Amino acid sequence: MAKENTPTLFFPAISLFLFIFLSFNTISAAQTPKWQAPKEARDKKNPLEANSSNLVTGRSLYMANCVPCHGNKGRGDGPSAAGLNPKPADHTSAVVQSETDGSLFWKIGEGHSPMPSFKKTFTDEQRWALVIYIRSLAKTAK
Known part of the structure; x- marks a missing residue:
């Protein structure tokens, strides 16, 4: 029975991890370029x-x-x-x-x-x- 529950818990956990990682990665990337006028x-x-x-x-x-x-x-x-x-x-x-x-x-x-x-x-x-x-x-x- 433990094997049946593992995929059920694994995919939401991985999805949450990817969401958090990509969110932080996007925020930091958006702030790195300096805003300069032409x-x-x-x-x-x-x-x-x-x-x-x-x-x-x-x-x-x-x-x-x-x-x-x-x-x-x-x-x-x-x-x-x-x-x-x-x-x-x-x-x-x-x-x-x-x-x-x-x-x-x-x-x-x-x-x-x-x-x-x-x-x-x-x-x-x-x-x-x-x-x-x-x-x-x-x-x-x-």
Whole structure:
């Protein structure tokens, strides 16, 4: 009788093992490539001046659209962040702050799952204002 039960238990156990192995393998593989903007996008310069008006516009957009994932201070710790994979970027980090304005502008427009694309949501001017605000987050993080 033991031989009759062995295949019954073996196949579900193997299936569970493969599911777990492939899930972890997929997650790690999806996070290995660095998300980079194309060269043409990286080279774009922000046409907006980093003044108080553009900073206020960027902050308003950020508070309404980015805080749920990136948090009030841009550290990637918003209320929705815990359930996201990959985790939201920390906009105060040296990694984000070392990106060019054009790269940040492109990333806001394109999105990268789980972050949505904002190309159709925001005008170009609004996205550039967001870049100005993201730059300000590093200064307030100290």
